[in-house]
Amino acid sequence: MFRVSDAANLAMHAMALLASTAEAELTVTRMADRLGVSGTHLAKVMQRLVRVGLATSRRGPAGGFHLGRPATDIRLLDILEAIEGPWKSRGCLLPRPVCDGRCCALGSAIQELDQQARARLQSTRLADMCQGFGGEVRSA
DSSP states (O other): OOOOHHHHHHHHHHHHHHHHHHSBBBBHHHHHHHHTHHHHHHHHHHHHHHTTTEHHHHHHOOOOEEEEOOGGGGGGHHHHHHHOSSSOOOOSSSOSSOOOTTTTTTTTHHHHHHHHHHHHHHOHHHHHGGGGGGGOOOOO
16 A cells, blocks of 8 residues: 655655745755755755755755656656655565465455555656645756
């Protein structure tokens, strides 16, 4: 079933912030302050996003992070998978599965919810999230 880790949640919010800011680049410190999170944790998350090309970074006093490609070209699923790895459907909600999901006490409800969550993340672009920060959508 669909679950979002703290790191993936932070990644989605940080990317939406980058997409909606008027500043050319944002430092980890500014983003962490704006999001009310640990700068150390955010820095690790941002480096993972840089590794897959969703964000870029520049070192130095005038450095910071910015989008690696336009917000209209980044899907929420891209961000989630950059942090958590490829999407894996879960058949059983128990920590140690006792069924494969086909003959579950919860029926096909879990599989349907999983498919809906994946489809929603696949169809939602980063640009769609920017209104939450009150900004205009920027390109890369």
